[in-house]
Amino acid sequence: MSDFTKTTLSNGLIVLLKEIHSAPLISSWMWYRVGSRDEAPPLTGISHLVEHMQFKGTPKYPASMMDKAISRDGGTWNAFTFLDWTTFFETMPADKIDLALRLEADRMRHSVFDEKEFASERTVVASEREGNENEPLFQLGEAVQQAAFRVHPYHHEVIGDMADIKSMRRDDLYRHYRTYYVPVNAVMGVAGDFQTKGMLSRIKELFGKIPAGMTPPRLARQEPEQLGELRLSIEGQGETVYLQAAYHFPAASHPDFFALSVLDSLLAGPTNLNMFGGGGISNKTSRLYRALVDKELAVSLSGGSTTTIDPFLYYVTLTIHPNRTPDEALAALDMELQRVQDEVVSKEEIARAIKQARANFAYGMENITNQAFWLGYSEMFANYDWFLTYLDRLAAVKPKDVQRVARTYLRKQNRVVGTYIPSGKDGM
Amino acid sequence: MPGRPKSLSVSASSLPGPEDIHRRVLPNGITVLCRANFNSPSVFINGYIHAGSLFEPDEKLGLADFTTSALMRGTEKHTFDSLYNELETVGASLGFDSGIHVTGFRGRALVEDLKLLLELLSEALRQPIFPGDEIEKLRHQLLTSLAIRAQDTSDMADLTFDEILYHDHPYARPEDGFSETIQAISREDLIEYHRKSFGPRGMVIVVVGAVAPRKAMDIIESVLGDWQNPNQLDLPSMPELKKLDETIRKHVTISGKSQADLIIGTNGPRRNDEDYLAASLGNSVLGQFGMMGRVGDSVREKSGLAYYAYSSLNAGIGPGSWTVNAGVSPANVKKAGDLIIKELKRFVKSGISKEELADSQANYIGRLPLSLESNGGVAAALINIERYSLGLDYYRRYPELVKSVTRAEVLEVARKYIDPERLAIATAGS
Numbered sequence: 001m002s003d004f005t006k007t008t009l010s011n012g013l014i015v016l017l018k019e020i021h022s023a024p025l026i027s028s029w030m031w032y033r034v035g036s037r038d039e040a041p042p043l044t045g046i047s048h049l050v051e052h053m054q055f056k057g058t059p060k061y062p063a064s065m066m067d068k069a070i071s072r073d074g075g076t077w078n079a080f081t082f083l084d085w086t087t088f089f090e091t092m093p094a095d096k097i098d099l100a101l102r103l104e105a106d107r108m109r110h111s112v113f114d115e116k117e118f119a120s121e122r123t124v125v126a127s128e129r130e131g132n133e134n135e136p137l138f139q140l141g142e143a144v145q146q147a148a149f150r151v152h153p154y155h156h157e158v159i160g161d162m163a164d165i166k167s168m169r170r171d172d173l174y175r176h177y178r179t180y181y182v183p184v185n186a187v188m189g190v191a192g193d194f195q196t197k198g199m200l201s202r203i204k205e206l207f208g209k210i211p212a213g214m215t216p217p218r219l220a221r222q223e224p225e226q227l228g229e230l231r232l233s234i235e236g237q238g239e240t241v242y243l244q245a246a247y248h249f250p251a252a253s254h255p256d257f258f259a260l261s262v263l264d265s266l267l268a269g270p271t272n273l274n275m276f277g278g279g280g281i282s283n284k285t286s287r288l289y290r291a292l293v294d295k296e297l298a299v300s301l302s303g304g305s306t307t308t309i310d311p312f313l314y315y316v317t318l319t320i321h322p323n324r325t326p327d328e329a330l331a332a333l334d335m336e337l338q339r340v341q342d343e344v345v346s347k348e349e350i351a352r353a354i355k356q357a358r359a360n361f362a363y364g365m366e367n368i369t370n371q372a373f374w375l376g377y378s379e380m381f382a383n384y385d386w387f388l389t390y391l392d393r394l395a396a397v398k399p400k401d402v403q404r405v406a407r408t409y410l411r412k413q414n415r416v417v418g419t420y421i422p423s424g425k426d427g428m
Numbered sequence: 429m430p431g432r433p434k435s436l437s438v439s440a441s442s443l444p445g446p447e448d449i450h451r452r453v454l455p456n457g458i459t460v461l462c463r464a465n466f467n468s469p470s471v472f473i474n475g476y477i478h479a480g481s482l483f484e485p486d487e488k489l490g491l492a493d494f495t496t497s498a499l500m501r502g503t504e505k506h507t508f509d510s511l512y513n514e515l516e517t518v519g520a521s522l523g524f525d526s527g528i529h530v531t532g533f534r535g536r537a538l539v540e541d542l543k544l545l546l547e548l549l550s551e552a553l554r555q556p557i558f559p560g561d562e563i564e565k566l567r568h569q570l571l572t573s574l575a576i577r578a579q580d581t582s583d584m585a586d587l588t589f590d591e592i593l594y595h596d597h598p599y600a601r602p603e604d605g606f607s608e609t610i611q612a613i614s615r616e617d618l619i620e621y622h623r624k625s626f627g628p629r630g631m632v633i634v635v636v637g638a639v640a641p642r643k644a645m646d647i648i649e650s651v652l653g654d655w656q657n658p659n660q661l662d663l664p665s666m667p668e669l670k671k672l673d674e675t676i677r678k679h680v681t682i683s684g685k686s687q688a689d690l691i692i693g694t695n696g697p698r699r700n701d702e703d704y705l706a707a708s709l710g711n712s713v714l715g716q717f718g719m720m721g722r723v724g725d726s727v728r729e730k731s732g733l734a735y736y737a738y739s740s741l742n743a744g745i746g747p748g749s750w751t752v753n754a755g756v757s758p759a760n761v762k763k764a765g766d767l768i769i770k771e772l773k774r775f776v777k778s779g780i781s782k783e784e785l786a787d788s789q790a791n792y793i794g795r796l797p798l799s800l801e802s803n804g805g806v807a808a809a810l811i812n813i814e815r816y817s818l819g820l821d822y823y824r825r826y827p828e829l830v831k832s833v834t835r836a837e838v839l840e841v842a843r844k845y846i847d848p849e850r851l852a853i854a855t856a857g858s
Binding site: 022023024025055063064067068070071072073074075076091093096119120121122123124125126127128130131133134136236237238239240269270277280281282283284285286290294296299300319321322323352355356357358359360362363365366367368369 | 442465467468469470508509512513515516517518519520521523536537538565568569571572575576578579580581682683684685686687717718719725728729730731732733734735736755756757787790791792793794795796797798800801802803804
């Protein structure tokens with residue numbers, strides 16, 4: 001698993017390569033350190049819009065030609081924008097990877113950002129947001145996130161506010177693109193059926209001459225400590241009540257992250273960190289399922305966090321049982337959290353969490369795309385060592401550590417509780 | 429890992445074929461298929477039995493789904509909690525999914541836990557006891573899902589589309605039922621449905637992962653080889669599907685939604701029909717290739733009307749459907765619908781170009797290794813081989829089959845199924 005090569009080109013581009021010869025495939029990922037964390041009004045959602053415009057062509061590879069070229073070769077490609085990063089990937093038959101490398105090198109510098117293409121893509125993204133707005137849990141999540149971050153740019157959803165999506169100008173996007181899409185701000189991860197030496201020299205040839213660029217400025221708006229529990233409720237259509245409790249949670253590089261991962265497994269079942277493959281482990285014997293769903297206060301439950309540069313949130317989301325109130329469910333949630341703060345968990349429970357993580361990792365190792373994903377993803381909030389040592393660091397977690405992090409982070413004062421109440425139904 | 433010569437084309441040996449797919453039929457009628465993959469210490473299982481919603485009376489729609497959801501709620505050996513405890517403690521998963529003709533299952537585990545996974549599968553299939561209190565809990569969960577479905581524009585458009593296209597045919601009925609029908613189902617109904625429809629005859633099970641095929645087969649035989657059910661019924665036959673005489677439109681109003689879902693479509697071939705592959709390649713050009721084919725190009729790329737707009741061919745055992753789906757702002761439903769119908773008209777009038785066909789053929793052949801890279805991908809391929817009698821060498825022959833499809837065949841199948849004057853059009857939203 002540790003057989004990989006990490007190099008920094010002279011222009012600052014970090015390159016990680018991992019040979020995997022199990023199938024004739026290569027997956028290549030280009031990561032830029034830019035996401036909604038780098039945005040302020042009236043330009044929320046700009047990173048996501050720039051990601052969309054990266055599919056709209058360069059002089060060498062016009063828009064429709066790029067899609068068709070990748071499809072014709074039997075490849076797949078896509079892109080994702082998140083809080084801290086934007087990433088573009090291609091997984092191709094091994095002998096066709098050069099096309100992907102050429103496209104990626106070209107659009108790092110030469111995307112056109114045509115006015116007409118932008119006008120059309122703006123409405124596509126508005127439509128994407130409208131689709132999200134159809135979902136009660138998107139509406140609730142957005143309200144909770146905004147309440148949890150008054151100062152830090154994690155305040156807004158990655159897709160941005162509709163007002164900003166509708167008012168941004170092409171030149172705003174182009175400036176954002178030129179500021180952040182530079183080698184010094186990028187990490188490339190490639191895994192699959194290649195020889196490292198040949199792959200590295202091809203990458204140097206294609207990317208090595210791109211000017212390094214300047215290290216982009218960062219917004220430095222640290223979130224002050226929350227001074228007490230915040231509660232909110234929103235209203236909407238339907239019959240179903242939802243509750244979300246979000247606790248401020250440390251960065252992925254923080255030592256407490258690992259004890260919290262164990263705690264998450266115990267409370268709500270393991271969170272799957274793989275982008276492709278993995279997951280699927282149910283949570284029906286987790287502590288919160290037993291206390292809330294088995295006891296018929298909720299009909300479903302999920303919990304989890306994500307890996308971020310700055311402290312983000314740990315979420316518990318409940319679909320409330322039709323015959324119960326959100327207050328009753330919240331009281332039961334609090335009793336379970338109190339229990340994990342009062343009583344030290346058993347070593348067996350920790351061993352179980354570690355086995356679940358080991359299984360999720362094994363499932364993720366089945367496919368090359370996911371292995372390539374980890375090379376660069378881990379560099380976005382820590383480094384590849386974080387991934388390689390993850391299971392060992394989980395194994396080092398002690399029962400006392402779990403109790404300590406439960407007391408430190410899963411406090412009422414440290415959380416936002418939001419409810420989604422169908423219009424006309426009684427609230428909390 | 430030692431180096432290997434760089435592959436220059438899709439090497440045949442990486443695709444599943446007769447010498448690495450192991451198949452055995454047990455005396456009780458269960459077909460087992462296995463393929464080894466030692467690249468990760470995990471295993472994936474999937475399969476199906478011949479039980480499905482075709483058995484349900486109209487007043488108890490959702491019975492098959494309800495029963496299937498209840499299989500792991502308690503068995504002769506385990507309570508709900510103790511059964512899931514066994515699975516979750518080792519990071520394994522197991523789930524069931526009820527369809528019209530078959531009830532499917534899938535699971536995964538670290539290879540050291542394969543035997544446990546198969547034993548729990550066998551228990552859930554053969555020895556569920558449907559405890560009364562668990563059934564009532566589950567009923568509330570199903571009713572909540574139906575309340576959420578009623579608010580989901582995509583689900584409601586799907587449901588409405590099936591009602592139009594499959595009028596008077598069992599395919600018109602939603603497999604998760606309605607709240608009245610879920611309320612009408614008793615514990616005795618679940619027991620009776622299970623007793624009559626669950627059995628080994630026609631069952632298929634696939635194992636792919638870090639285990640020698642012979643060993644996997646032996647475990648399956650030891651766990652499921654003694655299953656017998658003399659009461660197992662055959663599925664009832666289906667009536668003929670009547671085609672639409674004219675275009676029928678239906679709208680479901682769901683207030684407060686900022687986006688509407690639109691489905692325009694018609695009948696499609698069965699998976700086993702000879703013109704299936706031609707229809708599939710035609711569909712790729714229509715609404716898949718690149719950024720969602722011609723439909724995506726027109727509705728999304730050129731007009732900016734939708735985040736998603738694509739076509740799909742849904743082919744199985746019975747009469748299939750051929751649909752175009754789009755999520756659009758309520759104000760743009762008509763505009764998007766007109767653009768889609770325009771593309772359908774062009775598709776049946778002039779077919780596809782030589783270049784378009786060649787592009788999609790190259791895509792189908794080139795993406796094969798990608799679709800087969802995970803254990804789950806290979807397992808799905810083996811299920812296809814068995815369910816549709818494609819032959820163990822199907823994925824080796826596949827490139828030639830794809831290449832042999834002609835433009836004329838695509839045009840013929842498009843005209844056979846798609847009549848732009850006789851479409852089912854369903855919308856859901858504000």
